[in-house]
Amino acid sequence: MPVCINILTGGRTHFAFLRSYFQQSDFLHPLWVNAGDFGLFSQHPFLSDIQLKPGQTPCVAKVGLNHRTNSFYNVAQFSNQWKLFAFHLYHRQVGLSRGHFSFSDQIKLQCHANAYKLSEKEWISGDIFAQLFRGEFTTIPSSKGVPLFNRCTSYFTHEPTEFFNISQTNNPHAIRQRMYHSARSPISGKRYPFAYQKRLCEISLARGYRSDFWINEQDISKLHRFGVKLQYQAEGTAVEKKNGARDILYHTEQTSNPLRLQKALNEHNYISQSCVDFLTGKQFSPADLCHLIRFRCVHNFHARKWIRNTDLPIFGAIVCSNQKDNFVKLHSDMWYNLDQLINTKDVVRAQLQIRRSIHKNDQSSLQLFADILGGKSLPS
Incomplete structure (x- = not known):
């Protein structure tokens, strides 16, 4: 079953009626916009000119015990749909200390960022900021936050929580590094508690460690499986x-053969690596993932990214002549691994060019991207 994504928030929509509707439709991507959020487009600086194509109707169903009505539009039903992709990639506000922001909250955050010329898209609540960093990092004096109702704390206090953009702090780079590059176990993949992170980050920088992998005392006994041991x-x-x-931890570079350990861990975790859609970057559902991984192992393909047959013209992708009939069929779509393309490097380069153009807000390139999504191929 396809994984349906709310393109405005980045969260999954778990409504079965959407998955069923998508399978019966001709839509290319399971990316959706809540009908209520569409009514707020006029309030967002980047999405204000997006309209529905003529004659489009939403997917409507009543769900839950109270038979609440939910309505969604697919991205294909909008004009200027490239802007929705651009919003998802570069304009969507991200919470470092909570889940996805609702679209109405994102409007407040975006307007606040524009008003105060805030350059980052990551936000963190003031109370979580104080708890995590405990004075190590601070907000810039006189910085004004955005009051939002947080599902976690506001449920108990009935008071809004103030969120700050990380550009309103005294060290945005260090905060982002701490939040995104957290130390974790290479065997379990789990992150260590936040209380560990400052100490491990300091040691990594002081000793020049290049990865985020640390081994605790419980993992040491498992190193023999990979043919390595701790250095003397x-x-x-x-x-x-x-x-x-x-707790005593050791970095993977303190083992007898870090490269061998990394290679062994890669092979060990290879089967569990997520496959992603090349166009959207979204992961496949567990059921679809089984088919893709089996196909990849049988044919000895190594690329994690897959491209839909209908997306080939978008990036000018060309499938090898002896691979055209060799594909994975998922829900009436044919998927090719990137290793099956003749011009893989050109395809990846085209994707990077498009994303950079969107990021720079290059109008001519954005129009080109809009034309590409309309079915035209990239120029040679």
């Missing part, structure tokens, strides 16, 4: 737990 007299890094006890 390796010095562990002590971090303090909440209960006062200490």
Whole structure:
């Protein structure tokens, strides 16, 4: 079953009626806009000129015990749909300390950012900011936040939570690095508690470690599976737990053969790597993922990205002549692995060119992208 995504918030829509409607339609992508959010487009600076194509009707269904009506439009039903893709990639506001922002909240954040000339799209709530960094980083004096009702804290306090853009802090780069590049276990893939992160980040920078992988004492006993062990007299890094006890961690570069360990871990985790749609970057559903991984292993393909047959003209992609009949069929669509293309590098380069043009707001290139989405291929 396709994974339906709300393109405005980045969250999944778990309505079965949307998946069923998508399978019965001719839409290319399971990307949707809530009908209520469409009514707010005029309030958003970037989306104010988007309109529905003539004669378009929403997908409507009543769900839940109270039979609440939900209506959605597919991205294909809009004019200037390239702007929706651009919004999702570059203009969508991101919460570092919470889930996805609703579209109405994103309008408030975007307008606030424009009014105060804030350059970043990441936001963090003031209370979480204080709890996580405990004075290590601070907001710039006289900075004004945006009051939003947070589903977690506002449920109990009935008061809005103030969110700050990270450009309103004294060190946006360090905050982003701490939030996005958190130390984690290479074996389980789980991130270590936030209380560990400052100490591990400092050690990584001081010693020049190049990855975010740290091994705890429980993982050390599993290293023999990968044919490596800790270096002789390796010095562990002590971090303090909440209960006062200490945990000792070792970086993967403190093992006898870091490259061998990394290769072994890559092979170990290869089967669980997510396959993604080349156009949207979205992951496939678990059921579809099984078919793609099986196909990739049987034919010894290594690329994680897959391109739909109808998306080939968008990037000027050409399938190898002996691979045209070799594809994975998912929900009436044919999918090719990027390793099956003749001009893979050109296709990736075309994608980067399009994204850079969107990021720079190059009007001529944006119009070209709109034409491409309309069915025209990239110029040679």
